[in-house]
């Protein structure tokens with residue numbers, strides 16, 4: 560069994576966002592001036608490439624600067640970004656090593672437990688299942704902080720968070736649902752087959768003690784796929800567009816491209832790289848001296864977008 564219709568929302572969302580990002584990057588590249596195009600090409604094959612990869616790892620995944628300034632907030636961002644990256648990386652390796660074939664489509668890795676419910680019986684398999692559970696627990700710990708932050712930003716050391724548009728809220732809900740639905744789907748499947756590790760295995764055996772685990776798991780696999788698909792489709796229309804744009808910005812900046820005195824590709828990329836994290840609200844003296852918290856950079860970026 561290597562296909563099930565529930566993977567379709569994920570597949571559609573993933574291929575849509577990949578095509579969108581490639582098309583957007585090509586358009587941005589074509590709109591650059593000739594000297595900036597040459598800078599980017601030289602940067603791509605030179606020292607700037609290594610610098611950019613290092614910066615992406617330290618700032619986009621680890622969130623090193625935020626970690627230094629505000630460890631709780633930094634941990635929250637790191638666990639979601641770096642944790643998700645690890646889940647994709649080790650999930651792909653897992654499907655490659657333990658799946659039926661090598662070089663599987665992304666859905667085979669993302670929904671590995673559904674297609675390989677018996678996985679985890681040998682020592683090596685159970686060690687790998689432990690690692691995957693550990694990464695999922697890491698992400699979930701950051702997700703708990705992110706949810707608490709929405710209701711009480713002081714928990715992560717912030718006084719204010721950005722007010723979100725309706726579409727941003729829908730995307731945020733989809734993002735929040737991704738990891739709990741994965742946890743429940745994997746746990747119920749593991750509970751039905753007696754597999755899983757310290758997180759999915761333990762939760763699964765508890766759930767399977769009073770639920771028909773195999774049947775109950777299926778709607779959660781659908782929810783997991785729908786959450787991923789919705790998030791990917793909404794990504795270009797919401798603040799989450801900063802995820803792919805930020806990478807492009809880092810390559811452009813390290814290649815020597817500057818804002819200049821006219822609006823153009825680089826300023827557009829800069830505007831779309833704002834994550835609406837809201838950290839500029841706390842830093843602004845209009846906020847802490849006069850209580851004005853609706854005109855900071857985050858709202859300017861949102862208005863320009």
Ligand code: SF4
Pocket residue numbers: 832833834835836837838839840856857860
């Ligand atoms: S402008 Fe404000 S909201 Fe946007 S990334 Fe910078 S600190 Fe975060």
